[in-house]
Amino acid sequence: MLEKPTWKSTLKGFLYLLPALLILIIFNIYPIIRSFLMSFYTDYDYFNDIVHEYGFDNFIAIFQDPNFITALKNTGIFVLGVVPISIFLSMGIAVLLNNKIKLAGFFRTIYFLPFVTSVVAVSIVWSWIYHSDYGLLNYFLGWFGIDPIAWLNDPNYAMPALIIMSIWKGLGFNIIIFLAGLQNIGEQYYLAAKVDGASAWKRFTNITLPLLSPTIFFVSIISIINGFKVFDEVFALFNGRPGPANSALTVVYYIYQKFYEEWQFGLASTAAFVLFIIIFIFTIIQLVIGRRFVHYN
Amino acid sequence: MVKDALSKGIIYLLLAFGAILMLLPFVWMISTSLKSPSEVMAMPPVWIPSEWQWENYQTASEVAPFGRYFINSIIVTILSTIGELLTTILAAYAFSKINFYGKGIVFAVLLGTMMVPGEVLLIPNFVTVSNLGWLDSYEALIIPWIASIFSIFLLRQYFFSVPTELSYAAKVDGCSDFKFLWYVMVPLAKPALITIGLLKVIGSWNAFLWPLIVTNSQELRTLPVGLSAFTTEAGIKYELLMAASTMVILPMLILFFIMQKYIISGVARTGIKG
Incomplete structure (x- = not known):
């Protein structure tokens, strides 16, 4: 057991904390408060750091801005496109990898590779794959008689292009989490089921799926939260534009535009605040429901 | 069968x-x-x-200063990783092995801030950095990133597994707190520190949005920022673009192949996304 706190140990404790705390207060805690306040800056002079006016106007303004609505909608579509497909694929692959096959480690390594790579670099590689005339994807689609698609220039295909690439990038991460979840399921359940003559599909739906549900839930929430933060992919895939006709404008991209291109710090902070609220809701869901799930296993 | x-x-x-x-x-x-x-x-x-x-690689480096970007990325990655490891070791020690007034509150506040996405901090941090006169400098690229609540939390868990009796024994032998931390705790926590360090290296090497907004001059660009600028500079020369992309991606792939045990186990245990 640790000794009881004294003033001396308090001094010592804070001395050890000092370097981390200094950085965290300046670049983590203070900006949270500042960001909240900034979302109410309606008249702000950045160059002199003077606020002339506060108010709720920013909140009214962004929700009346069709671009912000587009950004919210696009981000929602992105999350809905990526999360279910990614979970379905990564769970399937994890289940296959968990079959005591040789080379499982080798396959796991390959599936995980995109995780360690720069989003910007792989997005540029994908923009080449999506090239409408010389791209690899259209070449493969040509085998099936599909006419070339202008993936990155057609507003209807920009979002699918972004979704396909993001699934590829994030698959390995989800597989690792699912594998960890699968390894927690006791062998005895499967042995018992086999003795009872349950088919592989029955074993999957009646043992794997229910016992894996906490992991599925965890991966879903993490993927949703990360999906709402998408930016680098858009920026690099569409060469510094939010896709043709704003078709890949996401919430973080909107924040970037308002902040860095238009110097509207107040509006950008308000949009960031909305993003925070969205992510906060999912974090709370995870904390509340996640706790209930834990007892399940 | x-x-x-x-x-x-x-x-x-x-x-x-x-x-x-x-x-x-x-x-x-x-x-x-x-x-x-x-x-x-x-x-x-x-x-x-x-x-x-092979000369495509050379041509790409002549069109844009990729050598310079590379050095910048290495400097930023190494310094922010060392910095984070040091602040993390000290803070995790305080949270796990010292009892002090206010510990619970400080820890709870730090944990609470983990819920806030980094994108929300972007604008105020930009203002702070510009007020400090750090725009377009290594300070801006490194200093905000040398402490991580998540890493502190992770290492604290690891430090808990070191029996407190060990520190008493060390004290009886006349070992100071700091020496105990440095010569006993740190070596014991080596696997955790390697994992934290590797995840930091990957994150730092690939970071994009922050370096993009705090650098203006070409001399301070990191690889991802330089690469993104290169897409306009190189025009539509895909062989050069792919050579440049390879230069950004390859170091991390090599690192992953060498250290994959630590990286994968770290991700599996913590479930974080870089």
Whole structure:
């Protein structure tokens, strides 16, 4: 057991904390408060750091801005496109990898590779794959008689292009989490089921799926939260534009535009605040429901 | 048993097909980076260049200062990783082995701030950095990133597993707190520190949005920022773009191949996304 706190140990404790705390207060805690306040800056002079006016106007303004609505909608579509497909694929692959096959480690390594790579670099590689005339994807689609698609220039295909690439990038991460979840399921359940003559599909739906549900839930929430933060992919895939006709404008991209291109710090902070609220809701869901799930296993 | 062999075969087939799809973009990137301009635009695509154009890498480095970007990325990555490890070790020690007033509150506040996405901090941090006169400097690229609540939390858990009796024994032997931390705790926590360090290296090397907004001059760009600017500078020369992309991606792939045990176990244990 640790000794009881004294003033001396308090001094010592804070001395050890000092370097981390200094950085965290300046670049983590203070900006949270500042960001909240900034979302109410309606008249702000950045160059002199003077606020002339506060108010709720920013909140009214962004929700009346069709671009912000587009950004919210696009981000929602992105999350809905990526999360279910990614979970379905990564769970399937994890289940296959968990079959005591040789080379499982080798396959796991390959599936995980995109995780360690720069989003910007792989997005540029994908923009080449999506090239409408010389791209690899259209070449493969040509085998099936599909006419070339202008993936990155057609507003209807920009979002699918972004979704396909993001699934590829994030698959390995989800597989690792699912594998960890699968390894927690006791062998005895499967042995018992086999003795009872349950088919592989029955074993999957009646043992794997229910016992894996906490992991599925965890991966879903993490993927949703990360999906709402998408930016680098858009920026690099569409060469510094939010896709043709704003078709890949996401919430973080909107924040970037308002902040860095238009110097509207107040509006950008308000949009960031909305993003925070969205992510906060999912974090709370995870904390509340996640706790209930834990007892399940 | 024929059925078993058959299902194993199908499993391998599915996994191999998926693995090919995962690898294809990398293969295509490296292949394109070694092609001549005419082969780049060839249809059907050429998989293996007839003559490997290694000079594409040199040309790319002449069009944009990738050597400089590379050095910047290495400086930023190494310094922010060392910085984070040091602040993390000290803070995790305080949270796990010292009892002090206010510990619970400080820890709870720090944990609470983890819920706030980094994108929300972007604008106020930009204002702070510009008020400090750090815009377009290494300070801006490194200092905000030398402490991480998540790493502190992770290492604290690890430090808990070191029995407190050990520190009493050390004290009786006349070992100071700091020496105990440095010579006993840190070596014991080596696996955790390697994992934290590696995840930091990957995150720092690949970071984009922050370096993009705090650097203006070419001399301070990191690789991802330089690469993104290169797409406009290089025009539509895909062989150069792919050579540049390879330069950004390859170091992390090599690091991953060497240290994958630590990286994968770290991700599996913590479930964080870089």
